[in-house]
Amino acid sequence: MATINGLHHVTAFCDEPQENYDFFTDVLGLRFVKRTVRFDVPEKIYHLYYSDYDGTPGTVITYFPMTNMPMEDGLPGKGQTTAVGLTIPEGSVDYWQDRFDEHDVEYETSERFDETAIAFTDPDGTPYELVTGESDIDPVSDSDVPDEYGIRGMHGASVHSNDPQGTCDVLETMGWERVGWDEHFQAADRIRYEAPESEGHGDVVDVLVRPNAPQGVLGIGTWLHIAFRCQNNWEQDQVSDNLRENGYITTSPKDRDYFRSRYITEPGGAVFEYATDGPGFTADEDLDELGEEMRKPDWLDIDLEEIERMLPNLQTN
Template sequence: MSNLISGIHHITAIASDPQQNVDFYTRVLGLRLVKKTINFDAPDVYHFYFGDETGSPGSILTFFPFKGAVKGKRGLGELTFTAFSIPESSIDYWRNRLAGLGISLSDTLQRFGEEVLRFTDPDGMGIELVAIKEDRREAWSGGSVPQEHAIRGLAGATLNLRELEPTAALMTEVLNYKLKEVLPGKRQRYEIAGNPGETVDLVQMDPPDRSIQSAGSVHHIAFRTAGESEQLQVQRLLQRYGVPVTEVKDRNYFKSIYFREPGGVLFEVATDSPGFLVDESLESLGDALKLPEWAASQREQIEKNLVPIQVNYQEAWNN
């Protein structure tokens, strides 16, 4: 078993309107836009990174906003709910905040001894806020949510699968996860060391139809490893396990390898380093459009193809 994986690094999803996406995650959820760059495979599309003050691994939710994209369909072979950690005492604050902004949300769910609020973003992506008793990660103090109630980082993710056993075997035999608990209704929770930002729930056939990926769909989930040598060890473990895995790809702020787990969800293993401060100061994170070196000569054309966005953390959100 590998001890090279320490939890979730980030989750990446697809959105439609770039400005709407920025407004929701900054003004409603109070996250910081820590990096504004491009989709390396589609340079005419933004890549937004939202997270805590520095974009710490385990706090990051990223988006490819394809202008005009239709809504996807939630279903099998997909990460259906992305969960964020909030303080245990903040569940009423968030219930009132979301209701006051006109966002439809679930009754408070009870799951694994934790209270959970469930809702969707403007593109229909499933979001959960989980009231966690002990999460010592420091929330960003510069957002639209008071620091005492602000999101601490990712809490986990839910994968919807036809069969749980093949994915569970990969999680436990290669990715360092251990089964924590099973709930009625075929939900299994996996964790590494009981820390926030690492849990993965496997749910069987809920909903039972195949997913259709578009706006509101999660593209992939990335697990964190310390550095490049550890990542290469994970790559070799996957190869020995019989999983086709990509070569290492340089994403500027981390190195990545990609593979599909048996249920069809795209997995990534990303390095913790170098992080988001390699090309911007802490104070200016997310302010400028940052391009990879190979795209620098195309900046003028790239900027012409991108719709300008505005970021105002304190301005009220209009649903």
Template sequence: MAKPIVGLHHVTAIASNPQRNLDFYTEVLGLRFVKRTINFDDPGSYHFYFGDDAGSPGTILTFFPWPGASRGSLGVGETAATAFSVPLTSLAFWEKQLSENGIPVERLGKRFNEEVLSFADPDGMRLEIVGHPDAGPAKPSRFASIPAEHAIRGFFGVTLSEKRLESTAQVLNTMGFHKLAEEGNRVRFSAEGAELGNHIDIVVPETAAYGRMGAGSVHHIAFRVPDDASQLEWREELSAQSLQVTPVQDRTYFHSIYFREPGGVLFEIATDPPGFALDEPVESMGEALKLPPWLEKSRGVIEQRLPVITLHKEKVEAL
């Protein structure tokens, strides 16, 4: 039996404007631009990684920023919201920070005894900031203007929109996420052993229409395992349950396997190592375009095809 999974490794979404995406997540939310690389399956486009200062698993939000991508529409079989973790005392700061940067924000009140802010990024991706007393220590970006005490710690979790609960719940149970609580049509599953990304909520909406993937959509969510051996155990375990699991994919900074859970959401299981400092120092992560070794010979062509972007590193006082 494979060891239980303790939480999320990363969440990957789609954006439409690389510079706007970069500016929002670094300058408004104060995340570190951990890595600029390319989509290994589409080398003519970027793959951006944002997270805490060290690029820790459980903090990484990644994007395929495809210029001109049409807006997606949310439906069942998708990730409906991605939630960040902050101390409860930081909610007022974030309400002000978002509002003064022109981002409409709504305080949803208490959900499972935690306070929640809801807002959207420039592509309409639904985001939440959850304030709770167990947010854990901060590893803020060294370039962010957000005060360290209010910095986003990493993921709180995600909300999945599903047509049915039972089959997805069974997969989550197998992976070490067990039902913790229920409110209305929302059921929370939680895993033990990690401070970050260990909550998966499932919502079964009254109208169960399927959405359309596009800008503002979450492409997949990735769960973390400590090493390659554990990942292979999970591949065997999940395949035995008739889930169609891919072979291991080398993503340079982690190794991955993928499968669709019964409700349609694309799940990934990613290894913690090698990590994002594999090919550049932590001090300068995100400053240069990094390519996997097998694409270095095509660097000139790839760089010509990619849009020019500017990373603003200077600290600016938070509003």
């Protein structure tokens, strides 16, 4: 049976694209690898992508800036992904705390599962964590964050479930293994799952069990979905068939140009995507030129220059 061995990317809503770009490139030191239109509403919304230098699956963060389509602020809570963890090396906690202090980023540091987590938000309130651990991903070397402290892809994600057992069942149907819960809490309110065969990054999902917490509200500052990795179309179809055989509803494939996607809303309320590793971000740009030009899919018949004039200004150089 095909298995899912990690996360592919995560997607959230933001407000101003320039503020978003400045935070992820200047503060976190990630690379801006792609700027496209949002395929279903190309005249109003960007799709922005950040990652390691190569655009490796398991390092990719994407955003829909909603400036041209006003959206209310969201509320992270039950029924959503409520944090995305990015891996930092052991010994780098002091560096990131100092860096956040310099950039007026509020944060809170805690210990769990023998790791240190620095919780913070992006400028729109989207929840993140920097989590200490090992990773096979190289940091972005042309950032002003020193290599020894740089972000090394995704660590994992936290899903705040309305139906924790249902969420756990989906993860187990995918072949993920329950490895324990956070001993720092009196109750098992953070159940950890790991991918069956780690690819070296993005291989953790924590299911949060906090029944008295508020219900999440989708909007700016919340996660739209997390995407899991499938090596190719065949593997993605096998995963979808397995989920359907176990009573879950998955969508038909969607062509996202740089990967192929299917979706499921798991019983706890969060949206899971299953995305293929390829074709990848070099499908329409050379590696060293990723993110330099506005892109659109070949099948979308629009005047890209006209669309750019309608979208908010975004300076990326």
